[in-house]
Amino acid sequence: MISLPPSERDLHAYVDHQLLESDRRVLETYLAAHPDVAAQVQAWQQDAQLLRASLSGALQQPANPELDPALIRQRIRHQSRRHLATAAVLLIAVSLGGIGGWHAREVTQPPMLPMADAMQAFRLFAQDGILPADYNTQGSGNMQAWLDRYFNQAHRLPDLSASGFTPVSGRLLTTESGAAAMVMYENREGHKISFYIRPPGPENNFLPRGSRSADGLQAEYWSGAGYNYAMVSPNDEPTARLIKQTIKF
Amino acid sequence: MHELDEQLRELIPRLRRFAVSLTRNTSSADDLVQSTLERAIIRWADKRLEGDLRAWLFSILYRQFLDAHRRSRRYARMLEFFTGRDDAQPSVERTVMAQSTLQAFDQLNTEQRALLLWVSVEGLSYKEVAEILDVPIGTVMSRLSRARQALRQLSDGEIASPSLRILK
Numbered sequence: 001m002i003s004l005p006p007s008e009r010d011l012h013a014y015v016d017h018q019l020l021e022s023d024r025r026v027l028e029t030y031l032a033a034h035p036d037v038a039a040q041v042q043a044w045q046q047d048a049q050l051l052r053a054s055l056s057g058a059l060q061q062p063a064n065p066e067l068d069p070a071l072i073r074q075r076i077r078h079q080s081r082r083h084l085a086t087a088a089v090l091l092i093a094v095s096l097g098g099i100g101g102w103h104a105r106e107v108t109q110p111p112m113l114p115m116a117d118a119m120q121a122f123r124l125f126a127q128d129g130i131l132p133a134d135y136n137t138q139g140s141g142n143m144q145a146w147l148d149r150y151f152n153q154a155h156r157l158p159d160l161s162a163s164g165f166t167p168v169s170g171r172l173l174t175t176e177s178g179a180a181a182m183v184m185y186e187n188r189e190g191h192k193i194s195f196y197i198r199p200p201g202p203e204n205n206f207l208p209r210g211s212r213s214a215d216g217l218q219a220e221y222w223s224g225a226g227y228n229y230a231m232v233s234p235n236d237e238p239t240a241r242l243i244k245q246t247i248k249f
Numbered sequence: 250m251h252e253l254d255e256q257l258r259e260l261i262p263r264l265r266r267f268a269v270s271l272t273r274n275t276s277s278a279d280d281l282v283q284s285t286l287e288r289a290i291i292r293w294a295d296k297r298l299e300g301d302l303r304a305w306l307f308s309i310l311y312r313q314f315l316d317a318h319r320r321s322r323r324y325a326r327m328l329e330f331f332t333g334r335d336d337a338q339p340s341v342e343r344t345v346m347a348q349s350t351l352q353a354f355d356q357l358n359t360e361q362r363a364l365l366l367w368v369s370v371e372g373l374s375y376k377e378v379a380e381i382l383d384v385p386i387g388t389v390m391s392r393l394s395r396a397r398q399a400l401r402q403l404s405d406g407e408i409a410s411p412s413l414r415i416l417k
Binding site for chain 1: 251253254257258261262263265266269270275279282283286287290291350351354365366368369370372374375387390391393394397400401404
């Protein structure tokens with residue numbers, strides 16, 4: 001119940017239709033008898049009406065397709081997939097480390113098969129295809145420039161274009177020895193070769209040039225410019241031979 | 250596909266209008282609406298909506314605007330207004346602004362514009378506005394009263410605009 005004379009708040013509540021019906025009637029009776037207050041209220045009402053009228057045009061803007069909720073929902077989903085990909089990289093970091101450790105225990109001497117992580121990465125990305133790439137060369141991408149952002153003055157990416165292989169995607173990984181990257185080459189037939197680079201680790205395990213095969217994969221490895229490298233491919237394909245020839249610096 | 254999308258779609262014109270009244274610039278306003286919709290869609294999952302969807306969206310938009318205001322550098326376009334670099338092109342809202350009530354409205358501070366739009370134009374209740382601003386209803390009413398006086402005086406040309414700019 002409002003009291004008379006009405007407070008300014010009650011007058012505003014009246015203008016905004018926020019008074020109880022009974023209060024509204026009381027106030028209207030009061031206003032009828034007090035033209036000065038009524039004039040004040042009327043001015044506010046008029047301002048509100050004018051504001052409504054002049055802002056109504058702003059509702060008629062042509063639609064902006066960028067604002068469609070379905071599109072925005074889609075964009076959000078893409079973003080969270082990217083976050084998921086980042087999470088997957090962390091997961092892989094753990095499993096590569098784990099495999100390394102497991103090898104170290106099982107094969108007491110030598111402590112660890114060289115570049116086992118490079119081969120494991122090839123299995124995960126080239127064969128299982130479990131993770132979207134961090135970088136693609138579609139369009140005007142430059143794989144070497146991308147790699148140079150993470151590895152300082154490392155050996156250049158081998159040029160396999162004469163054999164039909166070009167770099168198509170890059171992935172960043174973390175390993176026990178530090179940040180690693182794997183660059184995937186592909187030819188027209190979809191055959192894959194990977195280039196793998198990482199630091200030698202805290203004990204500076206630089207590798208003599210060598211190669212080995214395991215579980216159907218062939219790896220060529222070497223060291224230089226402060227990093228360890230490997231090129232991995234399935235070993236039953238002529239690609240293995242190709243790598244051997246390419247990496248004779 | 251999503252029932253929320255349909256409701257959002259219906260409210261987009263109102264969100265854009267509110268955003269324009271805050272930013273005074275159509276493209277910044279749409280940026281603001283877009284980030285509001287994003288946030289609403291993300292938050293919708295853990296929200297049990299009591300009350301008005303519109304009021305909830307207004308509140309998100311208003312916060313985003315104030316945040317953007319603070320993190321000014323990341324929102325260069327939105328900031329054009331604050332740095333005084335104005336839209337050269339006549340847009341819908343510019344044309345309409347020619348009317349004197351809107352000219353007066355345009356000179357109010359951010360919160361006063363928001364208040365008047367919510368209450369006088371959109372018809373939100375004092376309680377809804379109090380929730381958006383996170384202040385007591387009494388505070389809403391006294392701020393509304395001040396906003397309305399300011400609009401009245403500006404419409405009558407009683408106060409020169411520069412002195413009012415300092416209000417907040």
